[in-house]
Amino acid sequence: MRSTIGDLDILVAARDSKPVMEAFTNLSGVVRVLDKGETKSSIEFGDGVRAQVWVHPPEKFGTALQYATGSKDHNVQLRQLALDKGLSLSEHSFERTNGKGEILCATEEEVYQTLGLPWIPPELREDRGEVQAARQNKLPRLIEVKDIKADLQVHSNWSDGKLTMLEMAKAAAKRGIQVIAFTDHSVSLGVTGGLSMEAHKKQAAEIRKTQDKLGDSILILHASEVEIKADGTLDYPDKFLASLDLVLASLHTSLRQPREKVTQRVLNAIRNPYVDIIGHPTGRLIPDREGADLDMDAIFKAAAETGVALEINAHPARLDLDDTYARRAKEMGIPISINTDSHSEADLDMLFYGVAIARRAWLTKEDVINCWSTKKLLDWLKKRG
Numbered sequence: 463m464r465s466t467i468g469d470l471d472i473l474v475a476a477r478d479s480k481p482v483m484e485a486f487t488n489l490s491g492v493v494r495v496l497d498k499g500e501t502k503s504s505i506e507f508g509d510g511v512r513a514q515v516w517v518h519p520p521e522k523f524g525t526a527l528q529y530a531t532g533s534k535d536h537n538v539q540l541r542q543l544a545l546d547k548g549l550s551l552s553e554h555s556f557e558r559t560n561g562k563g564e565i566l567c568a569t570e571e572e573v574y575q576t577l578g579l580p581w582i583p584p585e586l587r588e589d590r591g592e593v594q595a596a597r598q599n600k601l602p603r604l605i606e607v608k609d610i611k612a613d614l615q616v617h618s619n620w621s622d623g624k625l626t627m628l629e630m631a632k633a634a635a636k637r638g639i640q641v642i643a644f645t646d647h648s649v650s651l652g653v654t655g656g657l658s659m660e661a662h663k664k665q666a667a668e669i670r671k672t673q674d675k676l677g678d679s680i681l682i683l684h685a686s687e688v689e690i691k692a693d694g695t696l697d698y699p700d701k702f703l704a705s706l707d708l709v710l711a712s713l714h715t716s717l718r719q720p721r722e723k724v725t726q727r728v729l730n731a732i733r734n735p736y737v738d739i740i741g742h743p744t745g746r747l748i749p750d751r752e753g754a755d756l757d758m759d760a761i762f763k764a765a766a767e768t769g770v771a772l773e774i775n776a777h778p779a780r781l782d783l784d785d786t787y788a789r790r791a792k793e794m795g796i797p798i799s800i801n802t803d804s805h806s807e808a809d810l811d812m813l814f815y816g817v818a819i820a821r822r823a824w825l826t827k828e829d830v831i832n833c834w835s836t837k838k839l840l841d842w843l844k845k846r847g
């Protein structure tokens with residue numbers, strides 16, 4: 463669940479590896495078989511991505527999966543713990559260092575149990591304090607997709623989304639979402655069909671009609687993804703922002719300004735009393751564009767002071783905030799919002815990736831405003847203005 467990966471390693475538990483290797487090397491899309499053996503085969507797809515399959519006997523699958531999952535630094539810690547117990551841990555087994563045989567593990571749970579630890583979720587295995595937390599039985603109860611009740615950045619065909627608000631709301635409700643905020647783009651982002659204040663009046667009327675059709679299956683919030691302009695001002699006057707249910711402010715333009723200037727723009731947005739969420743805070747696009755050169759210390763400090771939420775944008779090209787920033791935000795008590803930034807129905811399923819980043823950041827459902835009850839969320843929004 464890292465933001466990016468290199469190649470793919472797939473592990474299979476089987477006694478007879480032959481049919482597995484046959485199926486794997488004959489997958490459609492494979493342009494080259496680099497290696498075909500009894501325990502390992504290796505292929506290349508047309509787009510250059512490489513994948514390996516490893517076949518292990520079922521009784522050794524736990525150590526093999528744990529070893530392959532890593533990370534290297536996490537595994538170094540486990541091997542040390544094993545040595546303290548007179549065991550040598552490898553991908554095949556725990557071998558007793560006194561020469562009296564080995565312990566086989568069919569599951570990862572057995573691996574950790576042998577070390578006297580609870581199972582550690584893979585997202586935490588980065589040597590960032592997880593082994594110590596596990597020893598003290600203080601692992602966080604990580605957030606899950608089913609905990610998310612609200613999607614607070616969604617686009618409709620009022621700006622650059624593909625579907626109507628009714629279609630989008632129905633698709634979200636089908637996925638268990640109870641609150642949806644339409645954050646169509648603001649006026650200066652012309653390429654996306656950004657909305658004028660006049661157009662917002664019409665959208666508000668359309669929202670009322672749409673809400674009537676939806677009944678209480680899902681609640682629509684009238685929101686906007688407001689552009690933080692190059693001069694640091696927002697795209698609408700405060701009086702208008704105050705009339706919206708939710709304001710999400712984002713950078714899309716002039717991201718390469720000098721550090722001080724671009725940081726100041728985000729700080730202005732954080733300090734605006736009507737802004738509720740900062741969308742995709744750094745503006746990075748994977749793999750093409752680094753985020754803006756922001757002074758994140760200043761941004762976290764201001765966010766902690768004002769109580770504005772920072773987004774984990776779930777789009778695989780964004781994943782912004784990333785895991786290390788999101789963890790810092792949590793430690794500073796800053797609310798986090800995980801949103802899909804959907805422009806189509808299929809985009810709604812990208813929520814999974816945002817939650818994955820949150821899990822890597824040790825987040826629980828208490829840290830994320832999208833998990834709150836509708837009442838708590840609305841009260842929070844009201845209090846913010």
Ligand SMILES: [Zn+2]
Nearest residue numbers: 687712741742
């Ligand atoms: Zn955006």
